[in-house]
Amino acid sequence: MSKVKVAINGYGTIGKRVADAVSLQDDMEIIGISKTRPNFEASIAVDKGYAVYAPAEKVDAMKKGGISAAGTVEDMVKSADIVVDCTPGGIGEKNKQLYEKAGVKAIWQGGEDHELAGISFNATANYQEALGEDFVRVVSCNTTGLSRVIYAADQEYGVKKARVTLMRRAADPNDIKKGPINAIVPNPITLPSHHGPDIKTVMPHINITTTAVKLPTTLMHVHTVNMELEKDCTTEDVKDLFSKQSRIMLLGQGIGSTAEIMELGRDLGRPRGDMWENCIWKDSITVDEGELYFFQGIHQESIVIPDNVDAIRAMMELESDGARSVEKTNRTMGI
Amino acid sequence: MSKVKVAINGYGTIGKRVADAVSLQDDMEIIGISKTRPNFEASIAVDKGYAVYAPAEKVDAMKKGGISAAGTVEDMVKSADIVVDCTPGGIGEKNKQLYEKAGVKAIWQGGEDHELAGISFNATANYQEALGEDFVRVVSCNTTGLSRVIYAADQEYGVKKARVTLMRRAADPNDIKKGPINAIVPNPITLPSHHGPDIKTVMPHINITTTAVKLPTTLMHVHTVNMELEKDCTTEDVKDLFSKQSRIMLLGQGIGSTAEIMELGRDLGRPRGDMWENCIWKDSITVDEGELYFFQGIHQESIVIPDNVDAIRAMMELESDGARSVEKTNRTMGI
Amino acid sequence: MSKVKVAINGYGTIGKRVADAVSLQDDMEIIGISKTRPNFEASIAVDKGYAVYAPAEKVDAMKKGGISAAGTVEDMVKSADIVVDCTPGGIGEKNKQLYEKAGVKAIWQGGEDHELAGISFNATANYQEALGEDFVRVVSCNTTGLSRVIYAADQEYGVKKARVTLMRRAADPNDIKKGPINAIVPNPITLPSHHGPDIKTVMPHINITTTAVKLPTTLMHVHTVNMELEKDCTTEDVKDLFSKQSRIMLLGQGIGSTAEIMELGRDLGRPRGDMWENCIWKDSITVDEGELYFFQGIHQESIVIPDNVDAIRAMMELESDGARSVEKTNRTMGI
Amino acid sequence: MSKVKVAINGYGTIGKRVADAVSLQDDMEIIGISKTRPNFEASIAVDKGYAVYAPAEKVDAMKKGGISAAGTVEDMVKSADIVVDCTPGGIGEKNKQLYEKAGVKAIWQGGEDHELAGISFNATANYQEALGEDFVRVVSCNTTGLSRVIYAADQEYGVKKARVTLMRRAADPNDIKKGPINAIVPNPITLPSHHGPDIKTVMPHINITTTAVKLPTTLMHVHTVNMELEKDCTTEDVKDLFSKQSRIMLLGQGIGSTAEIMELGRDLGRPRGDMWENCIWKDSITVDEGELYFFQGIHQESIVIPDNVDAIRAMMELESDGARSVEKTNRTMGI
Ligand SMILES: NC(=O)c1ccc[n+]([C@@H]2O[C@H](COP(=O)([O-])OP(=O)(O)OC[C@H]3O[C@@H](n4cnc5c(N)ncnc54)[C@H](O)[C@@H]3O)[C@@H](O)[C@H]2O)c1
Ligand SMILES: NC(=O)c1ccc[n+]([C@@H]2O[C@H](COP(=O)([O-])OP(=O)(O)OC[C@H]3O[C@@H](n4cnc5c(N)ncnc54)[C@H](O)[C@@H]3O)[C@@H](O)[C@H]2O)c1
Ligand SMILES: NC(=O)c1ccc[n+]([C@@H]2O[C@H](COP(=O)([O-])OP(=O)(O)OC[C@H]3O[C@@H](n4cnc5c(N)ncnc54)[C@H](O)[C@@H]3O)[C@@H](O)[C@H]2O)c1
Ligand SMILES: NC(=O)c1ccc[n+]([C@@H]2O[C@H](COP(=O)([O-])OP(=O)(O)OC[C@H]3O[C@@H](n4cnc5c(N)ncnc54)[C@H](O)[C@@H]3O)[C@@H](O)[C@H]2O)c1
Structure with missing residues (x-):
């Protein structure tokens, strides 16, 4: 079975951790991450082997800062099965159209409103609700x-x-x-x-x-x-x-x-x-x-990371049983 | 009517504020404060006109630091009607014998146990309980x-x-x-x-x-x-x-x-x-x-100050009605 | 001799202190201060008896917040001999035209560039330079x-x-x-x-x-x-x-x-x-x-205050000798 | 060639890092670490496979806290070639006699005085001085x-x-x-x-x-x-x-x-x-x-760690050339 293709839109506190956790799974893989500035985090992403994308208008600035982007965020979204949106609270909302247009599933984080996705997710409490869904919000x-x-x-x-x-x-x-x-x-x-x-x-x-x-x-x-x-x-x-x-x-x-x-x-x-x-x-x-x-x-920086992995699994129907997904995520991450 | 003679044993965060608040009252006066180190607080106490006393074994060190003590803490206690003990939590307990021997009333602060005084005091809640009492603890x-x-x-x-x-x-x-x-x-x-x-x-x-x-x-x-x-x-x-x-x-x-x-x-x-x-x-x-x-x-540094003034008034029976003491303290302090 | 009329444009950390220091002098007086929000500082300014002005577009909001302005900032500036501009760094620059138009002298603070006033002032170091000048910047x-x-x-x-x-x-x-x-x-x-x-x-x-x-x-x-x-x-x-x-x-x-x-x-x-x-x-x-x-x-909040008072005195030629102005300011403020 | 036997006396901020860095080397090994309290650090040391020793008088308390000590600090010292003393500043001095009696070499940290060891060490600046020495202090x-x-x-x-x-x-x-x-x-x-x-x-x-x-x-x-x-x-x-x-x-x-x-x-x-x-x-x-x-x-917690490894190498004459030791330590640690 081929792995589910995951893109990370917004590679900050949450995004970089989700990328690393996804990389540990055997049923999903990172096909790209997006950055807006050519800082040390972008540089480490390159070193880790992630394909680094950027908003179209930032591609040049990234290049000048030493990071040649693999393409635009739009390119990245198109080649993914599912996007984990980890942009700052309030920004994620603006990306919904982009995901809909590309026909990809999307996960948002707790900085966005419940209504944006319609489903708010916690792996322990309501894994079932996300099964097969297109849009899910992992709570704060x-x-x-x-x-x-x-x-x-x-x-x-x-x-x-x-x-x-x-x-x-x-x-x-x-x-x-x-x-x-x-x-x-x-x-x-x-x-x-x-x-x-x-x-x-x-x-x-x-x-x-x-x-x-x-x-x-x-x-x-x-x-x-x-x-x-x-x-x-x-x-x-x-x-x-x-x-x-x-x-x-x-x-x-x-x-x-x-x-x-x-x-x-x-x-x-x-x-x-x-x-x-x-x-x-x-x-x-x-x-x-x-x-x-x-x-x-x-630990605000990391507590939602395993739940993001589980959300991908539920939405992509890689696993219908929440407890089994949690167990798998835990094992791979070392929880 | 002569004013009630108040001594402040321990002139730190609480003690210096009680001294200043007592000084604003017309029915009580500060006859001395005690310091253990000749620091800037001691120097300002002198400038304010407070008689500065010190534990017997510290009198010399105080003098060397430029503060000539008016006498020992024991001397101070003897010349007071009531002592407000504002030494650090746990120290106040050791002073009880001193106060008993000198036959003066005493107030402790919230760092001491309730049992030390037997009465825990808040001017709003139980002014009456302190009327005429010898030992009272103003709560933290x-x-x-x-x-x-x-x-x-x-x-x-x-x-x-x-x-x-x-x-x-x-x-x-x-x-x-x-x-x-x-x-x-x-x-x-x-x-x-x-x-x-x-x-x-x-x-x-x-x-x-x-x-x-x-x-x-x-x-x-x-x-x-x-x-x-x-x-x-x-x-x-x-x-x-x-x-x-x-x-x-x-x-x-x-x-x-x-x-x-x-x-x-x-x-x-x-x-x-x-x-x-x-x-x-x-x-x-x-x-x-x-x-x-x-x-x-x-505001931990100051909230108990008016209650200390009221406690003196209750214990010395300067005022039998709590509301009237509170009103008087408020007016003089500017509350 | 009538007192020099001082207006304070911007009543924050620096402005409120300059207002109080000016009020202590016998050769100058506060004729108004300006606020942009009806907060507790504005309310205390009213209690202190300062005439509170506001930018024209904020007068209504101030009223709604319980502070009826004495007029607009423009009104205030017109009735002053000298304005002490204590708006946030960078804002002061925009007020220069207003002061020029009204023909009033003005002092800016260290958040503005030297070039705005042309003279940077410290009472100890270069009092003479400000004598009779129209525009002066009190350094940071x-x-x-x-x-x-x-x-x-x-x-x-x-x-x-x-x-x-x-x-x-x-x-x-x-x-x-x-x-x-x-x-x-x-x-x-x-x-x-x-x-x-x-x-x-x-x-x-x-x-x-x-x-x-x-x-x-x-x-x-x-x-x-x-x-x-x-x-x-x-x-x-x-x-x-x-x-x-x-x-x-x-x-x-x-x-x-x-x-x-x-x-x-x-x-x-x-x-x-x-x-x-x-x-x-x-x-x-x-x-x-x-x-x-x-x-x-x-102490960043207060160190420039006496120098602001001295700058007014130099610019208004109330005192030609810097040492004497400093001495007078010190005495009134309690330095 | 058998590995040099290293004991860590005092497993806190510095000690635990030195233990982990030594464990990465092929010419030295950790034969024990000492702890004074059965806290989470002790528990992790056990999980890592370090033999945990304790001061004689603490062995019982350690056991009660769930950590059975491999022996006393004295036992640990005796079985080592060299001790890295990472006890709090000022405590290390008291251990000198113990090390002398056991005939083991010892390294102290920057919290101790230069005179205790006689040689103050930095791998870049004076590696040669420590060659073959018994007592060395790695500077702060x-x-x-x-x-x-x-x-x-x-x-x-x-x-x-x-x-x-x-x-x-x-x-x-x-x-x-x-x-x-x-x-x-x-x-x-x-x-x-x-x-x-x-x-x-x-x-x-x-x-x-x-x-x-x-x-x-x-x-x-x-x-x-x-x-x-x-x-x-x-x-x-x-x-x-x-x-x-x-x-x-x-x-x-x-x-x-x-x-x-x-x-x-x-x-x-x-x-x-x-x-x-x-x-x-x-x-x-x-x-x-x-x-x-x-x-x-x-980074105060870790900057001295590579220098501790180099100091062991110099004192045990595992490497006579400082640059080669530094290069080896860097490579193994990932510097
Ligand atoms: N940090 C936390 O404690 C925490 C915890 C749980 C959930 N969250 C939620 O996770 C989301 C992300 O927060 P974070 O703390 O990781 O933010 P962050 O600021 O650390 O990272 C955001 C990333 O998005 C990128 N970005 C900014 N604007 C962008 C745009 N227009 N398009 C694409 N990328 C853009 C930034 O370069 C940055 O890399 C928010 O919804 C937040 O509420 C944060
Ligand atoms: N600081 C607060 O927030 C606060 C609030 C409410 C109640 N209290 C209570 O008030 C009491 C005093 O606390 P504080 O914060 O004012 O302490 P502090 O440390 O500020 O001052 C204590 C003073 O006592 C002196 N002193 C120390 N040892 C002494 C001794 N053996 N004999 C005589 N004087 C001695 C010190 O020199 C110092 O001046 C404590 O019981 C405390 O719990 C403190
Ligand atoms: N705070 C310091 O440590 C310090 C020290 C020395 C000099 N300064 C300088 O003093 C000046 C004032 O700084 P501050 O710390 O007092 O600022 P602040 O933010 O405390 O106060 C500024 C005041 O200006 C008002 N204001 C804001 N925009 C305005 C506008 N457009 N028109 C009129 N009023 C407006 C605000 O309501 C506020 O009351 C700056 O140049 C600053 O660099 C500040
Ligand atoms: N932390 C730093 O920033 C830093 C940096 C460089 C050098 N140093 C130096 O390293 C040395 C250790 O400092 P640290 O920060 O690791 O201290 P620490 O307090 O973190 O650890 C000290 C350890 O020694 C143990 N210990 C305490 N008393 C002991 C005793 N009598 N016998 C045996 N073990 C005992 C403690 O349980 C603890 O595990 C000091 O000389 C310090 O000056 C510290």
Whole structure:
């Protein structure tokens, strides 16, 4: 069987990771990636053997910067079976026509609205919905992290109500433009935040209220999660439940902060030190007055990567069973 | 009537502010403050006209550093009616014997355990409890901020359950030793945190669960507050209720972060730019499915200062009515 | 004698401080300030009694936000003798025509190019140059700080060559948009930086080479200064020299960082905690192999304020002697 | 030929990297590493197949934490040919007796004094000095970075005088205890700093003066380097010279900060994203009035690692020629 041809439109934080993860699969391959500037990331893409494309109007500037493009983004899209759009939030929307015209399937990321694709995807929670579909949106890092734990708890105990405070890193580690440097920024100030409704694009029946702030840190988001559950359970039950989820990691062994989680990722020899799993502090898991509480760290740069691979598999019907796709992606990536 | 003689033992972040606030009152006066090092703070205390005392074993070092002490801490304590102990958390406990021996009343701060004083104090919530007492603990910045809003909501609507995430500044602005520089630190990791029980030292009947993290910022704490209320009420009701509280400030006018609150404090010409009030983002106040949500900023350096003044007044029985003491303190300080 | 009528165009970090400093003088007064948004700063300006003007197209929006403007910026400019333009860097240039048309004098800040005004001003170094002039630029915070020390050293010993590393705060304390959060940013990367040439707009004969970085801090800039001197001198000589300058403060007494300088400003009861002086660590002053070294902290928000007052005095010929203007400004501001 | 037996005493930031680098060599092997706490780093060491030892008094605590030690540190030392001591600065000194008693060679790191070993080592600058020696100190990250560039410039042009400002990250990325969070800290305040004399332990004839600050960042140090040179040269000459050094990397391609250097390390697939080379901004290299200027980033966590491997090779006389050892280390590590 020939491999599914995948193009990556927008090779930044998310795009470069999706490209590398796809390259590890035996049922799909990267046929090209797109860059808009001839920077070090473009240069490394060339070194990795990816065909580098550029928007038509940027081809010359790329060449001047030492990167000769394999063609335009349009060329790239035409030769693909499916495009993973990893352009910055809001830009992806403008590419829809291009994909429709070329008759290729497309995946967008969490920076785009649910309506653009019509299907919001998390491999754990709703793999089936994406089967054979043309347009799918892989939900944001925060929604991915929440979907995994809420889905697991809901399946086992029923989630009556979830209340989450999202403490978000304000910028990715390589982004030197965005602040704040020394402040806590409630964002949005009006409550509840839009993160709750975003969960409902994956699991419409969940009752969830969220509040969010932006913080002067670059490493990870942290969520404080509170869930009222339908069925009785103990702290130990929940630890057991979570320890069985393949995309959840329970932290112990002296890991006291997001900084130490990132150190773990580096020490484990993960590519780019990535932590694709929800990182839950095991000792924080507590059932108190029938309510579950815990802290989880979310590595925004990488948590959605395995779900992108699974989304391709579902949309291209390479695998009809979600659990089997997840298992395959995990094995190849080393999760 | 002669003024009540107040000594400040420990002239750091809290101590220097209590000294200045007491100096503004007509029913009490500062008879001395204690310093352990001859630094710029000691030098400014001298310039302000405070008698500077030092632990016996530090008197020489102070002199060498250019500050001739008015006497030892023991001397200072003896000449006072009441001591406000503002030494670092845990140190204050060791001073109890000294105060007992000298037969003076004493106030400790939130870094000490409730048991040390037996009475934990917040001027809004339980002024009466401190009337005529010898030993009182003014609760911490976080507990002070929570007491004010929970008391108000409880009086008006009844608080069935409160859930709060405390996002704490990791160090005061002048403290260059403590980190983290770039991480989110769940602290404590085991849940719920000790902040809930601390609220119960002031209002034992409140059902509250808290979670807390430390953040790489110095300016203020931020709380996300969730309360299930007994009685029905609307968003507007709560805005009205809070707008009537003298030690709560509702924020609007483009203030989007703790940084801008601190700018407000400076622009208002407040001493040291202090914000003694709970700083609640007005637009965040929301009643949703019968639950109240809002964000509040807590200026850890100054929020407890008016409550210290009120505690003196209660313990020395200068005023039997809490509301009248609060009103007087507010007026003199400019709250 | 009637007071000189001063208008402040742009009431942000610099503008609001210039307004307050001008208000302290007996030979000048604020006749209006301009704001573009009805935020808390505008509201405080009203409370302070300043007439608040707005660009014509913003008058309505201001009204909607609760601030009724006294008129348009054009109206304000017409009723002034001199305008202090404190709009963001690059905007000020566009206002020149307006000032020329109204026939008023104008001062710009360091964010504009030297050529706009033709005269770059520092009260210590070249007061005379501004006497009676129509257009003057008060140099930036970094150039102001360097001018003061280089002028003093040059007068006394002759400066053969200066080499300075400018470690710049990346954003002001109230600015939550700008990063970096966790990085050191050489800026500009090409060397030497433009800060050296900027010094020459004030003292053309100085041989100076500068390098600059941006840092994840909001409080102050720090300069490491190296000067080769013409005449021999000792460490003590330089300490003496600097201790005699009225706009230089020598730091000791346990002040080890920019954070503690800011604490000093607050403890001194300075408005907004401002430090208008160069803050030189006394123990860092060292003459080694005939070269002078020291560290200085520069409070970017406030260091240029006294120089703006002096510039008004020079341009309006209220005082022909620079030293006397400096002395008067110092006395009124509390320097 | 049997491999040289290397023990790592202290498996933290430096120790774990030295262990991994030694493991890549064909002429040496790791026979054990020592840990004091059973944390995630210990657990990963076990997974990597390293024999984990512990101080005698910690063996029990390690076992309780799930790590059964292979023996005591003393046992480990006895079975080694050479120990690389990577305990925290100041602790290494106390281990000297242990190594002497066991008759093993030892390497210390830059946190120890020069006198402890008597020889301070940098592979580029003075490989020969360590040949066959028993005790050697690999100099600190800052001194390693400076030695490489000063040695190269000195060999080619002669260095008359060097002036360097060291802008130091205040804490490693995984260290959440140390601040500052928002300040610039001149450190030491008295000038010149000790970093200059430390360079002289490697190259005694170099005339160098240094100043240093600590900054609220974790990623890398940045040096601004100024050198007066004996011989004439151009900007291009220096770019050529540095581009030929195997442990210097010239940066371009849009890399504007330490954050983007770290992103490069991750994208290159380096273990832990390490950058073992001096990272010099190519566009910053400038010869101006006969003086050389440039900015370099120093990845404190990893820059000394190749030099540790070379030091082992010199001390064990596995290779008498420094250039050949450097070449071999580079090849195996991927430099
Ligand atoms: N970074 C995260 O934390 C994160 C996490 C989850 C989801 N997402 C989502 O993933 C998407 C991508 O985010 P990112 O962080 O990778 O962004 P990024 O800025 O790191 O990368 C975007 C890439 O797109 C390229 N690009 C920009 N404009 C383009 C255009 N007009 N056409 C083609 N390419 C263009 C840029 O050159 C860059 O390589 C967004 O929707 C974002 O919301 C981001
Ligand atoms: N800083 C805050 O955010 C904050 C807020 C609310 C309550 N508190 C509580 O207030 C108390 C004081 O905290 P702070 O932040 O003002 O501390 P601080 O470190 O700023 O000041 C403590 C002062 O006590 C002096 N001191 C130290 N040891 C002493 C001793 N043995 N005897 C006498 N004086 C000694 C120090 O010199 C210093 O001046 C603590 O209980 C703390 O928990 C602090
Ligand atoms: N902040 C500093 O550290 C600092 C130090 C020295 C000099 N400067 C210089 O001072 C000047 C002002 O800087 P700032 O930091 O005070 O800026 P700011 O952004 O704090 O304030 C600028 C003010 O101008 C107003 N404004 C914006 N656009 C305007 C327009 N078109 N017309 C009229 N008003 C407008 C804004 O509302 C704001 O109140 C710049 O040239 C800057 O380079 C700033
Ligand atoms: N981290 C850097 O940036 C850096 C750079 C260059 C050189 N160095 C130097 O390298 C040395 C090690 O520094 P580090 O940053 O790796 O320290 P670290 O704190 O990361 O690691 C030290 C290790 O030693 C262990 N240890 C502590 N006490 C011990 C004892 N008594 N006996 C045995 N082991 C003990 C600790 O468990 C830890 O694993 C120091 O001399 C330091 O100055 C550090």
